[in-house]
Amino acid sequence: MATASSPKGKEKESTTQPTTTPTPSPNATGIIVIGMAGSGKTTFMQRLNSYLHTSAHKQPYILNLDPAVTHLPFSANIDIRDTVDYAEVMKQYNLGPNGGILTALNLFTTKFDQVLGLVEKRATEVDYVLLDTPGQIEIFTWSASGAIITDAMASALPTCVAYIIDTPRTTSPATFMSNMLYACSILYKTRLPFILVFNKTDVQPHSFALEWMRDFEAFQEALLSRRNEGGEDGPGYMDSLMNSMSLVLDEFYKHLRAVGVSAMTGEGMPEFFQAVDEAREEYLKDYKPELDAMIAERAAAKSATASDSLSRLMADMAVAGGPSTLTPEARAHQAAAAAAAQKKKDGGGLESVLQRTEEEERGSSDDEGEVIDKSSRTDYYDLPTSRRPRGTAPPSSAAAGSRGGRQVVDDDGTVWPAP
Ligand SMILES: Nc1nc2c(ncn2[C@@H]2O[C@H](COP(=O)(O)OP(=O)(O)OP(=O)(O)O)[C@@H](O)[C@H]2O)c(=O)[nH]1
Numbered sequence: 001m002a003t004a005s006s007p008k009g010k011e012k013e014s015t016t017q018p019t020t021t022p023t024p025s026p027n028a029t030g031i032i033v034i035g036m037a038g039s040g041k042t043t044f045m046q047r048l049n050s051y052l053h054t055s056a057h058k059q060p061y062i063l064n065l066d067p068a069v070t071h072l073p074f075s076a077n078i079d080i081r082d083t084v085d086y087a088e089v090m091k092q093y094n095l096g097p098n099g100g101i102l103t104a105l106n107l108f109t110t111k112f113d114q115v116l117g118l119v120e121k122r123a124t125e126v127d128y129v130l131l132d133t134p135g136q137i138e139i140f141t142w143s144a145s146g147a148i149i150t151d152a153m154a155s156a157l158p159t160c161v162a163y164i165i166d167t168p169r170t171t172s173p174a175t176f177m178s179n180m181l182y183a184c185s186i187l188y189k190t191r192l193p194f195i196l197v198f199n200k201t202d203v204q205p206h207s208f209a210l211e212w213m214r215d216f217e218a219f220q221e222a223l224l225s226r227r228n229e230g231g232e233d234g235p236g237y238m239d240s241l242m243n244s245m246s247l248v249l250d251e252f253y254k255h256l257r258a259v260g261v262s263a264m265t266g267e268g269m270p271e272f273f274q275a276v277d278e279a280r281e282e283y284l285k286d287y288k289p290e291l292d293a294m295i296a297e298r299a300a301a302k303s304a305t306a307s308d309s310l311s312r313l314m315a316d317m318a319v320a321g322g323p324s325t326l327t328p329e330a331r332a333h334q335a336a337a338a339a340a341a342q343k344k345k346d347g348g349g350l351e352s353v354l355q356r357t358e359e360e361e362r363g364s365s366d367d368e369g370e371v372i373d374k375s376s377r378t379d380y381y382d383l384p385t386s387r388r389p390r391g392t393a394p395p396s397s398a399a400a401g402s403r404g405g406r407q408v409v410d411d412d413g414t415v416w417p418a419p
């Protein structure tokens, strides 16, 4: 691609192999949980978390990207709600709920480099990085911020998409097909290994869906019988459209893994993690080499641009001969730009709805809306080796007491730090 536009004389350079060495993939596998509103993403996240802690004895690192959720049934290591105030975004920008969620996500994405830094730091210690997305699927899948977050995750660690399907709501062939088309569009957009997760199998087993995916004729029959029954599958011209679309989907199904789970009962979890292992293999085999080649290509293009700019700068300096080369107009322009930047920093603007951190409250930071990593959460699962007798102080508080010097011993023997 890059060679087509490269200037003459550089062709030889561009045909050489890129020198960047591919980075080894970290231990953790990223799972991005996407799905229609109410399909059970958050409950599924909760199930993954509890399954990993209790049955698989593996460590997850959890990110919540839904700014509007009021109650999370798990504790997230990084929570968008700690950084962006969704209600404030709606108020300040006069937005409705979906616009508010989208803007909150966009604001959070401006800080995603910090998130990625934290994830990368933990990706060697934990086994999975789980990511819950906002309820309205298109906010994540059709926004620039969703694409940035997905790409950033996928470049940092082996990542797959878990597409959650509300099985009881997809028993009609038309609904099933539109859900599959949506899944297909996400696969096409992200190009990441993909797992179809048929959720709520405690209410409706997913065998019908597997059969429709495996056997094209079975799906056709279901379509036809719905039509004969006078179901909701539309007028006659729809038949040929549905037939052609189901042929397209037939090809799509070949590249997918499908599992049935119940986030409510925990059924299907081992099968899901087996699919995740396969998805990781696929990432390493197909996605990673492409990514490394792209990174090498970009690095080569960047170094070519840098050396080009440097030679032009050297040529400019030779002509201008010294540092005082700014014209009065250029200096005035620079001053105006600095004043505008200062004004933006002082108040208003997008940054003003980002949550203020403790550090900022103390007035010592110039960076608003820090991302908070509650990583110590993973330590909660380290149970003490021996029980501490009731009424005695924990070792840390005793240590704190001895550090602070003064302690008060209560009537029942409890040790408190002196007021
Ligand atoms: N029976 C049953 N209900 C489930 C299951 N998983 C989720 N639910 C229910 O489905 C509803 C929606 O679940 P959530 O986990 O909030 O779904 P969500 O996709 O995160 O929802 P939004 O984020 O609001 O889009 C809740 O009432 C859950 O109790 C399941 O496996 N079985």
Ligand SMILES: [Mg+2]
Binding pocket: 041, 042, 043, 066, 069, 133, 134, 135
């Ligand atoms: Mg949710």
